[in-house]
Amino acid sequence: MTIRIPRGTADILPGEVEKWHYVEAKIRDLCRRFNYAEIRTPIFEHTELFQRGVGETTDIVEKEMYTFVDKGERSITLRPEGTAAVVRSYVEHKLYADPKQPVKLFYVGPMFRYERPQAGRMRQFTQFGIEAIGSKDPLLDAEVIAMAMQFYAELGLTGLRLELNSVGCQTCRPKHREALVGFLQDVQDELGAEDRSRLERNPLRVLDSKDPKTRELTKDAPSILDYLCADCRPHFEAVQSYLDELGIPYVVNPRLVRGLDYYTQTAFEIMVEGIGAIGTICGGGRYNGLVAEIGGQDMPGIGFALSIERLLLALGTEGIELPIRDELDCFVVTLGETAKQKGLKLVQEWRQAGLKVDQDFLCRGLKGQLKAADRHKAKYAAIVGDNELAKGVVVLKNLATGDQQEYALAQAKAFLLKQNEQGVGL
Incomplete structure (x- = not known):
């Protein structure tokens, strides 16, 4: 079941x-x-x-x-x-x-x-x-x-x-209650069972009744404002x-x-x-x-x-959309096992710096990882492969424009933090 x-x-x-x-x-x-x-x-x-x-x-x-x-x-x-x-x-x-x-x-x-x-x-x-x-x-x-x-x-x-x-x-309230009870007693036979019980215990609550008939019967009831x-x-x-x-x-x-x-x-x-x-x-x-x-x-x-x-x-x-930020600052794309290990360290370092970052966990290729980055609404993809590791760089790809550029690792973090502060991609 x-x-x-x-x-x-x-x-x-x-x-x-x-x-x-x-x-x-x-x-x-x-x-x-x-x-x-x-x-x-x-x-x-x-x-x-x-x-x-x-x-x-x-x-x-x-x-x-x-x-x-x-x-x-x-x-x-x-x-x-x-x-x-x-x-x-x-x-x-x-x-x-x-x-x-x-x-x-x-x-x-x-x-x-x-x-x-x-x-x-x-x-x-x-x-x-x-x-x-x-x-x-x-x-x-x-x-x-x-x-x-x-x-x-x-x-x-x-x-x-x-x-x-x-x-x-x-x-x-006691003076108003007395006047209200006197008014309600004249119509009590027409009230529903619940409102009749309220008349005895808490007559003011009759005015709060959701029963349309009761509301009509009490439209001229004494007002508390007069007392x-x-x-x-x-x-x-x-x-x-x-x-x-x-x-x-x-x-x-x-x-x-x-x-x-x-x-x-x-x-x-x-x-x-x-x-x-x-x-x-x-x-x-x-x-x-x-x-x-x-x-x-x-x-x-x-x-x-x-x-x-x-x-x-x-x-x-009213059709009001709240300004929710649910995109990633960056999705790290890794190509090869060595890059995967280095990418893990990169993701952790950038998260510790305050960036919102994710990575691939399904062993997808380049195309699949870039599609995943799009699904996560990432502003940038950080691509790390054997060539990038050899040069000590990362390729940052702007997923909105398709433009991409190489950055040294420290520079890449600084660039992403600056984009985050400026709200780029919102």
């Missing part, structure tokens, strides 16, 4: 993985400029972390987590998102005591959710996220949003739509003012509540058209109560997360 890859996962093969390298390099450069440091947390955590941190009434916890009991009879879950794990680490390692505040962190790594696979949505996916913990200032909200928008812009994406909302706090308290209203207005100052366009969407229970105040999503059923490519917001929920001091936080798979899908949809 042929063993195949599990449903909802993907192999990232040569030719495609270079795009990931490029995007990941962009991520690290962006985070360097915004002064975010990398954090790496385990791929699995105690299940309670996500139950408490993400919320027991969320789709993630109720239906999508990969949970198992280990040999020590502990309930363990493959991480379905990154924020809860970062906050757990923040608390456990007392990062709140770091003199550099707020603590600004980023992560890149695999997440796991048992969902129906579709375009841009996999059961194992890779997430880039940032977390800034320790400040209530709406200026930080604007920075986080600006960082996400700048990331997409630098990769060439256009047609982005930023949706913004405030989901309030523990002061103003914002004396802290949340000016905070939300300040966020909008800072975005206006930065020239970042946005749309206020009072139905935007996100799918995680830890959000407070600012919530946002970045949308793009043409990537299948899922138009959201980035989501984030504030989580001012999450640190305390996980067992730490009551510290405010904000962040975002995005799927690299969905990003690459959006880039492909």
Whole structure:
């Protein structure tokens, strides 16, 4: 029986993985400029972390987590998102005591959710996220949003739509909840079973329903924006003012509540058209109560997360080609056993100098080796035979023009290094 890859996962093969390298390099450069440091947390955590941190009434916890009991009879879950794990680490390692505040962190790594696979949505996916913990200032909200928008812009994406909302706090949400429950009770008999259960446990999540009928029934539901308290209203207005100052366009969407229970105040999503059923490519917001929920001091936080798979899908949809360098600086062609031995030493020396070099391993002749050099997109072929060995030279052939010239070995290395620095052949 042929063993195949599990449903909802993907192999990232040569030719495609270079795009990931490029995007990941962009991520690290962006985070360097915004002064975010990398954090790496385990791929699995105690299940309670996500139950408490993400919320027991969320789709993630109720239906999508990969949970198992280990040999020590502990309930363990493959991480379905990154924020809860970062906050757990923040608390456990007392990062709140770091003199550099707020603590600004980023992560890149695999997440796991048992969902129906579709375009841009996999059961194992890779997430880039940032977390800034320790400040209530709406200026930080604007920075986080600006960082996400700048990331997409630098990769060439256009047609982005930023949706913004405030989901309030523990002061103003109860009043909105009361009004919302009263509204939903009038239409509860027409709601689906899942949305009726949410009405009792977490009515705000009904506004996040994907059921078209529910969305129509709730189009006139009370808006959280009409109930914002004396802290949340000016905070939300300040966020909008800072975005206006930065020239970042946005749309206020009072139905935007996100799918995680830890959000407070600012919530946002970045949308793009043409990537299948899922138009959201980035989501984030504030989580001012999450640190305390996980067992730490009551510290405010904000962040975002995005799927690299969905990003690459959006880039492909817009026809954006990433500037990937996958060619060789040189392919060493050897003729005869003695040249083969000397060629091995030459390849190793040039690699140690920083050049990208390969050689023949199939015992092909001159013509076959030159064809292999073309397949590897080599800029030059370095031809070494008995005549070249006798003279202490190598013939460098420009595979784009066909021109060739003899160089002493040291001069050949210097020439190739210079071409590499100048980007010749890109």
